[in-house]
Amino acid sequence: MRAVVVGGGLAGSCAALELASRGADVTLVSAAPGATALSWGTLDVAAASPLRRGALPLRDAASGRPLAPLGRLHAVAAANAAHPYATLLRARDPEEEVKEAVAALDAWLAPSGLRVQGSLAQTRWLADVHGALRAADLAISGAGEGDLDSAGEIALVDVPGLPGFEVRSARRTLAAEMTAVGLASRPLSIVRLALPDSLRDVAAQPARFARCLDTDAVRDALQGAVAALGAEGRLLLFPPVLGLEPTAGTRAWIEATAGCRAAELVGAPSLSLAGFRLDRALAAAQGRARVTRIAGRVQRFESEAVRVRTVQLATRNAPGQRNRPEDSATLVCDALVLAMGRFVGGGIVERDGQIAEPLLGLPLHDLAGRRVDGLAARQLVRRDYEGEQPLFGAGVRTDMRLRPLGVDGLPRFANCFAAGDLLGSFDPARDRTGLGVALLSGRRAGIEASSC
Amino acid sequence: MLKGYRGFSREFSHTGSLRALWMQVRTGAAHVVRRAFGRDAVGDPIERFLANYAADGFRLPDAESAALALAAEACLVCGLCSAECARSGGAPGVDPRDAVIAASRMAIDWVRLELPEPIATPCSACRACEAVCPVQIPIHHVQEWLAAPRS
Numbered sequence: 001m002r003a004v005v006v007g008g009g010l011a012g013s014c015a016a017l018e019l020a021s022r023g024a025d026v027t028l029v030s031a032a033p034g035a036t037a038l039s040w041g042t043l044d045v046a047a048a049s050p051l052r053r054g055a056l057p058l059r060d061a062a063s064g065r066p067l068a069p070l071g072r073l074h075a076v077a078a079a080n081a082a083h084p085y086a087t088l089l090r091a092r093d094p095e096e097e098v099k100e101a102v103a104a105l106d107a108w109l110a111p112s113g114l115r116v117q118g119s120l121a122q123t124r125w126l127a128d129v130h131g132a133l134r135a136a137d138l139a140i141s142g143a144g145e146g147d148l149d150s151a152g153e154i155a156l157v158d159v160p161g162l163p164g165f166e167v168r169s170a171r172r173t174l175a176a177e178m179t180a181v182g183l184a185s186r187p188l189s190i191v192r193l194a195l196p197d198s199l200r201d202v203a204a205q206p207a208r209f210a211r212c213l214d215t216d217a218v219r220d221a222l223q224g225a226v227a228a229l230g231a232e233g234r235l236l237l238f239p240p241v242l243g244l245e246p247t248a249g250t251r252a253w254i255e256a257t258a259g260c261r262a263a264e265l266v267g268a269p270s271l272s273l274a275g276f277r278l279d280r281a282l283a284a285a286q287g288r289a290r291v292t293r294i295a296g297r298v299q300r301f302e303s304e305a306v307r308v309r310t311v312q313l314a315t316r317n318a319p320g321q322r323n324r325p326e327d328s329a330t331l332v333c334d335a336l337v338l339a340m341g342r343f344v345g346g347g348i349v350e351r352d353g354q355i356a357e358p359l360l361g362l363p364l365h366d367l368a369g370r371r372v373d374g375l376a377a378r379q380l381v382r383r384d385y386e387g388e389q390p391l392f393g394a395g396v397r398t399d400m401r402l403r404p405l406g407v408d409g410l411p412r413f414a415n416c417f418a419a420g421d422l423l424g425s426f427d428p429a430r431d432r433t434g435l436g437v438a439l440l441s442g443r444r445a446g447i448e449a450s451s452c
Numbered sequence: 453m454l455k456g457y458r459g460f461s462r463e464f465s466h467t468g469s470l471r472a473l474w475m476q477v478r479t480g481a482a483h484v485v486r487r488a489f490g491r492d493a494v495g496d497p498i499e500r501f502l503a504n505y506a507a508d509g510f511r512l513p514d515a516e517s518a519a520l521a522l523a524a525e526a527c528l529v530c531g532l533c534s535a536e537c538a539r540s541g542g543a544p545g546v547d548p549r550d551a552v553i554a555a556s557r558m559a560i561d562w563v564r565l566e567l568p569e570p571i572a573t574p575c576s577a578c579r580a581c582e583a584v585c586p587v588q589i590p591i592h593h594v595q596e597w598l599a600a601p602r603s
Contacts, residue, residue: 032587034586037532038530206534208534208547244538270531272531276532316583316588
């Protein structure tokens with residue numbers, strides 16, 4: 001069976017890996033790394049945000065007990081019947097579905113040295129680079145080891161010369177926010193990483209600095225400075241620059257050298273490499289699963305009755321050959337999974353002043369269920385910073401098997417599936433379900449597509 | 453005429469010179485006063501403006517620069533180029549992302565920015581940065597253009 005997956009983010013990767021594990025011959029077409037490569041290392045199924053207006057509740061209103069991620073997942077699905085979770089979980093056991101998806105992702109990432117940290121029974125507190133608390137359900141290795149609740153003593157690591165990381169300001173904010181949620185009993189300090197002169201200039205370019213930390217020569221030079229940071233029971237929180245290659249194990253080396261726990265802060269003062277490492281680990285997993293990856297964009301498709309038969313793509317020129325016309329290729333597909341994301345990835349575009357899904361021309365709906373394709377993007381934004389923005393909830397609707405619906409409300413094609421941010425009726429930033437939806441819907445789309 | 457020019461404070465803070473302040477006075481006040489009291493000028497207003505202010509560094513970008521700067525303006529500031537550049541061992545004098553940001557800024561401002569010396573340091577030209585750019589900016593081309601000596 002030949003399957004084509006369009007989009008190389010978390011949703012597309014999960015679909016491709018799931019299809020490959022079920023014996024399909026999978027081709028993944030990706031224009032460029034997408035939102036997953038720009039993510040910050042947390043993976044929220046339905047995270048709560050304690051200190052922001054309009055966020056999901058941290059506690060159950062009736063009993064006052066803290067809500068676990070799975071409890072909030074139900075709350076999300078109950079509050080919005082068109083949410084992808086509601087669609088996905090209508091006929092399935094949510095707990096099993098989520099657990100299986102998380103276990104599958106963990107197994108795909110583990111050979112690259114990344115793990116999915118956290119439990120679905122309890123939300124964990126992580127700190128971001130500005131010192132703000134983030135409630136995260138799950139987190140990928142790096143940020144994932146930075147659970148504040150389980151730390152005896154917390155030390156923020158100041159890396160001299162690293163742009164955009166204000167360690168004293170972060171400490172002040174973190175102290176205040178930890179007090180607000182009752183974590184204040186833990187001592188919070190700043191320790192300074194003593195960089196040798198040769199690394200001072202390099203620290204000005206975070207990615208280059210991270211790359212240096214992956215090498216043995218720099219690790220030898222930093223041995224003493226890193227060992228001096230350690231203390232019994234301490235959690236070292238570094239800015240998110242601990243290595244470029246997930247397989248290099250830079251964080252683990254720091255833990256072994258300092259003799260205490262070490263993790264990264266969530267977020268990006270200048271550049272977070274957590275998403276970059278996740279993207280590389282997903283690509284490595286696809287390589288092991290023999291998924292063919294093509295750099296390019298799908299431009300057209302051919303259908304026969306109710307099935308998509310082929311897709312035509314323009315393959316991206318090799319770097320440096322920009323002026324050459326793009327090559328085209330035709331792929332025969334028994335199943336097609338669309339996971340191009342929304343605006344960054346090109347799953348939804350604004351053309352001639354109208355937003356549209358460019359490949360199949362599928363109808364788009366906003367959070368309230370209103371048809372929005374054909375409207376201009378500016379008609380779908382409101383002057384309310386924290387309020388709901390209809391534009392950000394725009395996307396396609398699907399049936400329970402994740403097949404996108406056409407204008408008549410019926411699945412457009414029998415063998416076409418959609419996953420990730422392309423699915424509408426949710427705002428990943430606002431309800432904090434971004435990568436959770438990508439993981440659950442991507443894997444489910446792969447399973448459904450494999451039975452085509 | 454100067455509706456699109458938004459770079460005074462930015463350039464002022466960037467170069468640390470009084471040049472930006474001087475140009476603000478010259479174009480924002482002196483020019484307006486001269487227009488108010490001067491004779492009715494003839495000819496294309498843009499050409500007259502450039503004739504008057506070319507000595508101060510104002511100039512229309514040439515077609516190539518304008519095209520590159522326009523491409524650079526699509527930058528999302530995501531930093532994937534920086535990460536991929538470091539990973540593949542390229543060694544440009546200026547971080548690829550910084551180069552793209554500088555290029556987009558130069559076109560908006562019309563005024564040549566003072567760029568740091570190491571920008572002309574050649575990288576390994578592997579163009580790994582271009583392969584990961586979500587908005588397909590010709591990053592290496594932009595860097596070459598910034599590093600090229602100009603009159």
